[in-house]
Amino acid sequence: MSLNQSVLICDQVDAVLNNILQKNGLHITYEPQITKEDLAKKIGEFDIIIVRSRTTITADLIEKATKCKIIARVGVGLDNIDTNAAKAKNIRVINAVEGAMNAVAELVIGLMLSMAREIPRADREIRNGNWIKKELMGSELAGKYLGIVGLGNIGKRLARLARSLNMNIIGYDVIPIDPEFAKEVGLIKADLETLLQSADYISLHVPLLDSTKHMINAERISKMKKTARIINTSRGGTIDENALYEAIKSGNLGGAALDVFEVEPATGNKLATLPNVICTPHIGAQTKEAQSLAANVIAEKIIQILRGVI
Numbered sequence: 001m002s003l004n005q006s007v008l009i010c011d012q013v014d015a016v017l018n019n020i021l022q023k024n025g026l027h028i029t030y031e032p033q034i035t036k037e038d039l040a041k042k043i044g045e046f047d048i049i050i051v052r053s054r055t056t057i058t059a060d061l062i063e064k065a066t067k068c069k070i071i072a073r074v075g076v077g078l079d080n081i082d083t084n085a086a087k088a089k090n091i092r093v094i095n096a097v098e099g100a101m102n103a104v105a106e107l108v109i110g111l112m113l114s115m116a117r118e119i120p121r122a123d124r125e126i127r128n129g130n131w132i133k134k135e136l137m138g139s140e141l142a143g144k145y146l147g148i149v150g151l152g153n154i155g156k157r158l159a160r161l162a163r164s165l166n167m168n169i170i171g172y173d174v175i176p177i178d179p180e181f182a183k184e185v186g187l188i189k190a191d192l193e194t195l196l197q198s199a200d201y202i203s204l205h206v207p208l209l210d211s212t213k214h215m216i217n218a219e220r221i222s223k224m225k226k227t228a229r230i231i232n233t234s235r236g237g238t239i240d241e242n243a244l245y246e247a248i249k250s251g252n253l254g255g256a257a258l259d260v261f262e263v264e265p266a267t268g269n270k271l272a273t274l275p276n277v278i279c280t281p282h283i284g285a286q287t288k289e290a291q292s293l294a295a296n297v298i299a300e301k302i303i304q305i306l307r308g309v310i
């Protein structure tokens with residue numbers, strides 16, 4: 001396959017992607033605001049389609065992508081690409097799992113600290129002219145038990161960061177956990193039920209699959225400590241939001257920090273009305289470093305595929 005290929009970039013991506021591909025002789029069309037209608041008209045002209053989160057590549061678009069050899073997602077999850085339809089057409093689908101690893105893990109640490117010390121509330125109250133020091137008796141992360149559900153790229157990175165804060169790490173995954181990593185972070189391996197019962201903080205790092213949809217439901221929440229806090233930076237559908245809302249509202253759960261929601265944008269989500277819930281608008285991978293790393297990874301993968309290396 002020659003590198004003389006046409007590329008359509010459908011979403012806003014770090015300029016490094018454009019630069020590397022151009023330097024290697026690829027022809028770039030950059031349309032970060034392209035509509036679905038325009039995409040349907042043009043998609044047949046391109047060898048490579050690149051998206052981030054805004055554009056969804058559906059089966060009907062793939063049907064029209066007659067020249068397409070690669071669909072690339074400058075990110076981790078492939079929820080916005082019909083991977084089965086692509087596979088049926090022999091189109092390679094690639095992503096950049098490495099990009100978001102540290103960014104998401106750092107966000108989780110930030111969210112845990114925000115809950116432990118009520119940082120968002122403290123800031124809000126000062127802006128409203130209130131000095132509520134006496135109400136803000138916090139707790140520390142050191143010595144607390146962090147339950148990590150899903151020890152893939154992000155889960156492992158989080159474990160290492162949390163360990164450096166002297167948290168105790170409990171881990172659960174459906175696949176065997178690397179013993180070297182387990183030793184390094186002093187991992188307490190547990191089944192899901194034990195993890196949920198024991199942890200002070202529970203952080204989800206699983207993909208959204210039929211098996212993980214609503215894996216945190218009313219029954220499982222009822223087994224958690226009443227003071228436990230849940231952090232979700234994976235995918236919204238992994239938690240039953242109604243059950244989470246009821247548990248926190250009734251005082252049966254300590255709180256939650258959510259970066260992902262069942263419906264996004266989540267403006268108007270009732271969870272955001274609860275005082276002990278912190279919400280962020282799906283910013284896990286939204287750092288300059290993560291975007292640049294993901295763009296680099298995708299550019300290198302495309303070139304390697306075109307050169308027949310991978």
Ligand code: NAD
Pocket residue numbers: 076077078097100104149150151152153154155172173174175205206207208211212233234235259260282283284285286
């Ligand atoms: P990964 O594939 O490296 O790890 C996922 C892990 O979950 C794997 O080890 C897998 O075995 C495990 N798993 C699957 N089903 C499970 C189950 N039922 N119970 C326990 N473990 C299970 O993925 P990753 O790169 O670490 O990403 C994790 C999640 O983070 C994904 O949902 C991804 O879409 C999401 N993500 C969110 C953001 C954001 O902006 N908030 C950014 C990047 C990734």
